Amino acid sequence: MSAIGWELPQWAERVAASLGDARYVNLGVGLPAKLPHYLASRSIMFHCENGIVGTGPAPDAGDEIPELIDASSNFVSLQPGGVVVPFEVSFSIIRGGHLDATVLGAYQVSAGGDLANWSIPGARIAGVGGAMDLAVGARRVIVMMHHTNRDGSPKIVDELTYPMTARGCVDVIVTNCAVIDVSPAGLIVRDVPEGMTIEELQGMTGAPLRLSVAGTRGR
Amino acid sequence: MSAIGWELPQWAERVAASLGDARYVNLGVGLPAKLPHYLASRSIMFHCENGIVGTGPAPDAGDEIPELIDASSNFVSLQPGGVVVPFEVSFSIIRGGHLDATVLGAYQVSAGGDLANWSIPGARIAGVGGAMDLAVGARRVIVMMHHTNRDGSPKIVDELTYPMTARGCVDVIVTNCAVIDVSPAGLIVRDVPEGMTIEELQGMTGAPLRLSVAGTRGR
């Protein structure tokens, strides 16, 4: 992990920018679950696999409704206009392209946008949940992950070595060190933290990077 | 049409008996739509393709609800416990084997239980509606039709000459002249109007009939 990477607020800001004007969004567990705090001023309906369209902030203690939880099993509220749909409709929403975007954590992303985020190599058993449905179904798949593993090995790789979630599904990778578009022309760096060079970034990345023609920090 | 066939009340009584203890039933348009009057003492929830489970008698003039209609586009009421389900669920009910029985009108039924009830030969265009779904989906398919066409030609035939609705789907044929089980052993006559002989019945029928071992009028 680079010492000069973005802290969470700046990182989250880049994810928010990558969301564009997305209004219906599913946030994966882990890092993406931290986003609502940074998206409070945005008009977004957060979808949860269990059928809630429009999860709101955690209720005050004592106001919890047991049947209103998110994918991390935390209590949530319903935002105004939020609803609960039948479970099979919830997955029609996911798989049918009705979500503007999803933000997912990941173990690895490949140069071609293949995603690995549900299991580790050699695992006897893992949970997949809705990960594969989200990866194939959301109109835009944004990955939010650290740029490297703790040991410094790259999480952006030429070819996945972790079990695949979906092929070629990732549109944007927002790490703590870069905003990278996954395009037919390859991985295009659009933004890096101040002071970081493309050479430094490439050194932490397991697949070739190209600089955006428009330069970095384009929205 | 035999002069000595059952009148509607007696005929409907045979259909009712064929329903056994069916509780969830779809009635087709035409002749079967006349049945509720004769089934008033029975505990049956009538299903309609449009999503109503539990149609009740026509409301009094002025009490009609425009969105409560049956397959004949007549106004209906909701019986106690009746509900409206989403349309796709209504067809899950039909196709998924959740109806105990359906009673359908027919142009022809074959010796093997093939049903023809949606189109006539050479028609440029026809309506099929839910006929094919009901024929393949209901647990028990009961056909209620006149024993012959107006010209005396048989409606029960060796092989269909009318376009098929579904193959081998019919369980019982209740005509104005006979109650006939469709079985692997062939067409088994279970009941005929008083005074009718099996020879007379066979003469009006285009496929071989067998007499029930238990004799006629078995329930």
Next chain:
Amino acid sequence: MTHLSGDIRSDTLAKPIVTAAEAVEGIADGSVVLVGGWGGVGVPHALLTALAATSVSELVVVTNNCGMGHRGDVGLLFEAGRVRKAITSFPIHPAGVEFRGALARDEVEVELVPQGTLVERMRAAGAGLGGFFTPTSAGTPLGEGKEERTIDGRLQVFETALHGDVALVHGHRADTYGNLRYRYAAGAFNSTMAMAANRVIVEVDEIASDPLDPEQVDTAGIFVDSLTVVGAP
């Protein structure tokens, strides 16, 4: 500032409320248009009337019925010559003179689909599924030419997802977020079509000022693109 922020949020998540004429603007020639309703109930009369008044042509219309002589029903589209093809389950009605006229003039191609298959093909589209096997129509003229497979001992045919470019939906009540309620059986075809088209145009009898009960919504606003109040200017 919390209050202001709340207002901004509401505004951006709110669905555009437009006239029927505005709602149907920009529907391209040749579009696949899904038209809700069943047996004359739940039919989007205002939107159909507005669509018939445009100059769009060569539409592929997916509709259970092809007109029953009711004012503002899909017969308008056949009368106005807007339809190249109808994908339909129960097209014939004694009072459906406009459709019969279009048929007689050889203006319209008909694809007849069993009702359950018709709704399921649109559900598959809305649910992101490529297709499904169903026993309905297997071995019949309507199953001819379709891929067959015996599953669990039953002959089944393969049916593909049916996507709409546009859906015309009639609801009873909406909130500003586009959440919808239908009245009794008036959701027939509407609720499925609302999930199966790129652009979902909804007419309603009324728009509530408060959000609908979140546990009593038939179609969630996520599926809806615009709202039109029936009878509004």
Next chain:
Amino acid sequence: MTHLSGDIRSDTLAKPIVTAAEAVEGIADGSVVLVGGWGGVGVPHALLTALAATSVSELVVVTNNCGMGHRGDVGLLFEAGRVRKAITSFPIHPAGVEFRGALARDEVEVELVPQGTLVERMRAAGAGLGGFFTPTSAGTPLGEGKEERTIDGRLQVFETALHGDVALVHGHRADTYGNLRYRYAAGAFNSTMAMAANRVIVEVDEIASDPLDPEQVDTAGIFVDSLTVVGAP
């Protein structure tokens, strides 16, 4: 006599109201048992507790989670050694010690299915469809060995209908006709499983004396075989 006739009708259409122990009687060894709930919500605790207390064995359990350490969750079945196989989407939980124990003892086979595919396979069963093509899992380890087909330019895999012999469903409120309401997200898996099994056993928090609002029912009584009130003796 109209009144009497009305009573008879109600009685015959009413669903049996039974204890949890009675509800799970007669479930055969080797049955496919669908267990509702998601993330600890909507779990049929009373029925699971009763089922764990029987001597049934070799069950194939279909359940999103395999136990989260909650009292009366599906972990009971693993602990009691009733399960031969779990068909599941998210089996692992830090507190799911009973399932992990059964795994460690090599007592239980696991079929891991993406969540959307899992619910859709049961929906197909309930809807009388033989199977469907979905893009989910295509090209991944979970899609290995499945029939593949490219539809609309996307690689998809064929998934078959998943039927239950029995479904254990948790609802909030029922009427005597078996019509059900769930609370908020507690319908997850329950509403689909209620359509996908030969025998649908429902536990509810309460049974209303009057019929539920016919336009606000989540699962229609046609799907329901028996009712058990949670906490009743």
